Amino acid sequence: MSDSTPFLQATALNKVYPGKHQSGVHNINLTIQQGKITGIIGESGSGKSTLLRLLFGLLSADSGEVRFEGERVWGPVEKLIPGHDAMKMVTQHTDDLNLFAKVWDNISVLLPNTDLKTKTERPEQVLRQLNMFHLADKRVADLSGGEKQRVAIARSLVSHPKVLLLDEPFNQVDTTFRDGLQQDIRKIVRETGLTVIIVSHDPAEVLSMADELVVIKGGEILETGTPKQLYNQPQNLYTARLLSNCNVLMREEARALRVKAVKEEVVIYPEWITPVTTGKNLDWAVKEILFKGSHEDVHLEYGPIEIHLTNHEPGLFDNYSHIGIVVTKYLEF
Numbered sequence: 658m659s660d661s662t663p664f665l666q667a668t669a670l671n672k673v674y675p676g677k678h679q680s681g682v683h684n685i686n687l688t689i690q691q692g693k694i695t696g697i698i699g700e701s702g703s704g705k706s707t708l709l710r711l712l713f714g715l716l717s718a719d720s721g722e723v724r725f726e727g728e729r730v731w732g733p734v735e736k737l738i739p740g741h742d743a744m745k746m747v748t749q750h751t752d753d754l755n756l757f758a759k760v761w762d763n764i765s766v767l768l769p770n771t772d773l774k775t776k777t778e779r780p781e782q783v784l785r786q787l788n789m790f791h792l793a794d795k796r797v798a799d800l801s802g803g804e805k806q807r808v809a810i811a812r813s814l815v816s817h818p819k820v821l822l823l824d825e826p827f828n829q830v831d832t833t834f835r836d837g838l839q840q841d842i843r844k845i846v847r848e849t850g851l852t853v854i855i856v857s858h859d860p861a862e863v864l865s866m867a868d869e870l871v872v873i874k875g876g877e878i879l880e881t882g883t884p885k886q887l888y889n890q891p892q893n894l895y896t897a898r899l900l901s902n903c904n905v906l907m908r909e910e911a912r913a914l915r916v917k918a919v920k921e922e923v924v925i926y927p928e929w930i931t932p933v934t935t936g937k938n939l940d941w942a943v944k945e946i947l948f949k950g951s952h953e954d955v956h957l958e959y960g961p962i963e964i965h966l967t968n969h970e971p972g973l974f975d976n977y978s979h980i981g982i983v984v985t986k987y988l989e990f
């Protein structure tokens with residue numbers, strides 16, 4: 658592979674499932690950067706898993722191609738055993754774990770008996786990387802869902818893959834556990850140069866984890882960028898909606914918030930609206946306050962217009978009171 662060869666690249670990739678017109682993916686052109694975490698996001702049915710499976714060689718494309726380090730990745734139509742040797746995939750299902758064996762054995766079983774040094778050292782290394790060496794002697798059946806998911810990831814990493822593909826891997830895992838696992842994966846990426854591709858429809862997951870995001874809609878790539886770029890300056894309403902539980906108003910409605918937009922639709926993230934409790938123009942009725950610990954999600958009403966904002970000073974005002982608002986930023990589409 659020369660220096661200019663793309664690491665993992667999809668070119669003009671098409672896949673339509675038999676009998677389904679709009680399904681699958683269409684004309685995907687994508688380059689995955691080595692040593693980075695790429696997040697693929699999109700609404701349900703947008704083609705995220707299909708793309709991941711095509712990149713891995715679990716599916717054969719109708720046309721177009723995937724190349725890994727310059728070599729063609731073949732799908733099941735061309736290759737007897739689907740999947741690529743240098744890649745590993747983890748999904749939310751941890752079915753291939755042996756529940757009645759110890760964590761250690763679930764991992765070491767994947768290493769050849771011909772190299773006993775590696776067989777004894779590598780499982781420990783991987784378990785330590787994932788902060789679970791203390792669980793080595795436990796039976797998998799006795800672990801929590803999140804811990805089982807860690808074992809699945811440890812198994813996928815034991816053979817030093819170059820690419821780790823994660824398909825909604827944290828769905829079954831609670832938030833605290835998820836944050837820890839995300840941090841550990843980021844650390845492994847930094848330390849080992851592993852390339853990770855993660856599919857998700859959870860914005861919190863991809864925004865904090867990915868270096869690069871790919872937004873998919875209806876089987877096509879809509880836009881790409883860093884999480885910060887796509888969050889702050891999305892080129893499409895679809896992207897804004899995916900990444901934020903945002904307020905979407907028509908231009909005329911936005912005037913009630915003193916926003917003078919030119920384009921038809923206006924997007925205002927809840928944190929771009931500041932509540933005001935003194936002065937004139939306390940026009941907005943507080944309909945509901947949802948306490949979120951560090952902040953409140955406040956639902957407001959002004960005539961037929963409903964919005965919600967993030968209040969970082971819980972207790973500043975009560976339900977059914979009237980407040981004013983200041984919009985600090987908005988997007989137009």
Ligand SMILES: Nc1ncnc2c1ncn2[C@@H]1O[C@H](COP(=O)(O)OP(=O)(O)OP(=O)(O)O)[C@@H](O)[C@H]1O
Nearest residue numbers: 674677680681700701702703704705706707708858
């Ligand atoms: N094996 C299959 N046979 C027929 N149609 C399929 C198959 N797998 C996926 N599809 C269809 O292809 C489209 C894309 O599906 P895909 O699973 O890739 O989307 P996704 O974005 O991963 O969705 P989700 O977030 O719900 O998992 C959908 O319309 C889906 O119904």
